[in-house]
Amino acid sequence: MTIIGFNFKRFDAExxxxxxxxxxxxxxxxxxxxxxxxxxxxxxxxxxxxxNFEFSSTFQPDIGxxxxxGEVIDLEDEKKxxxxxxxxxxxxxxxxxxxxxxxxxxxxxxxxxxxxIAKDLNLPSPVPLPRIRKLPKTK
Numbered sequence: 001m002t003i004i005g006f007n008f009k010r011f012d013a014e015x016x017x018x019x020x021x022x023x024x025x026x027x028x029x030x031x032x033x034x035x036x037x038x039x040x041x042x043x044x045x046x047x048x049x050x051x052n053f054e055f056s057s058t059f060q061p062d063i064g065x066x067x068x069x070g071e072v073i074d075l076e077d078e079k080k081x082x083x084x085x086x087x088x089x090x091x092x093x094x095x096x097x098x099x100x101x102x103x104x105x106x107x108x109x110x111x112x113x114x115x116x117i118a119k120d121l122n123l124p125s126p127v128p129l130p131r132i133r134k135l136p137k138t139k
Contacts, residue, residue: 001074001098001101001102002074002075003072003074003102003105004074004076005047005071005072005073006022006067006070006072006073006105006109007040007071008067008069008070008113009069009070010067011066011068011117012066012067012068012077013065013066013067013121013123014064014121015063015121016062016063016064017103018063019096023059023060023061023063024059025052025057025058025060026058026060027055027083027111027114027126027127028058029054029055029103029106030055031052031094031129032052032055033050033051034049034050034051034052034084034088035049035052036049036081037049037050037084039075041075046075047076047077047078048074048075048076048099048106049073049076049081050072050073051071051072051074051106052070052071053069053070053071053072053106054067054068054069054095055067055068055069055070055106055110055114056068057103059115059124060122063123066117066126068110068117070109072102072106072107073124076083085087086127091139094133109117110118111126111127115126115127123126
């Protein structure tokens with residue numbers, strides 16, 4: 001599996017009024033479709049996979065949301081491309097070996113973008129940020 005492309009296609013974010021209290025953030029990735037895709041990489045057209053996705057961060061209570069849509073392009077041999085596309089058409093599910101690197105890549109890119117959008121809208125970070133804790137002194 002060789003990921004050769006990644007594109008954001010849509011950003012949708014909204015901030016609503018917040019009265020205070022604890023906030024819970026849920027992040028989710030949904031693969032919307034898997035398609036055969038041709039890319040030209042020097043030696044003519046090669047088969048690849050295009051994974052269309054939607055990443056969402058929702059806040060509870062309902063103080064806002066962030067939705068990011070995009071696509072991941074993965075270079076595979078022709079046989080593997082056909083197998084994956086056919087399996088998707090039958091079950092709309094992907095094998096773990098295919099799913100893990102694609103989802104990890106989407107998370108890495110989308111979490112950073114969601115963090116920037118949340119900052120611009122003054123929403124809580126959708127990604128847990130490191131915190132410094134004061135440790136008790138030992139004698």
